[in-house]
Amino acid sequence: DQQVKQNSPSLSVQEGRISILNCDYTNSMFDYFLWYKKYPAEGPTFLISISSIKDKNEDGRFTVFLNKSAKHLSLHIVPSQPGDSAVYFCASQGGSEKLVFGKGTKLTVNP
């Protein structure tokens, strides 16, 4: 039973446009949410996070939105750049529990 779902395996956008990556979760105990970025042959690297007391967190071109009532979060990248092409993992955590990861979405930004 997947507690964290990324329903789009892949996404392709044009350079300069917005990329929106989506993530749904089922466990209402989750109170911390993170996005990781992974390039081929490298480990995932932390990108941005949000706690359940917020509904938005920004860091430069990256913004994460949290909709607790819908158990949904999204990552917006504006403007998208070719260097953003990677696999993006959503991860969630509740209390003292370990992170639970989604299956990832492969983003391709075309020049």
Add this chain to the structure above:
Amino acid sequence: NAGVTQTPKFRILKIGQSMTLQCTQDMNHNYMYWYRQDPGMGLKLIYYSVGAGITDKGEVPNGYNVSRSTTEDFPLRLELAAPSQTSVYFCASSYPPGHPYGYTFGSGTRLTVV
């Protein structure tokens, strides 16, 4: 500023062979984890440790063993390699849950069992 270091980066094993995947971190993190990633799948937790001398099973522990004798090191042992263990293995470390930056991952070990 090494972070999490995994060795080897690549390995080919024959069925039934054994090996140890090494992981060391220099951030003084108490929490350490081993994940595997299969093609098209997310990260599945194999084992984790909340401190030296303490380990516990994750989601997919069968066929693996771990030990944590020091804060820095968290090796993963495969005793009798099987083709189903062909995967990319990631070690990670972290501060206690809820820290803003989550986990720090190593660069992975790509293992093929033939």
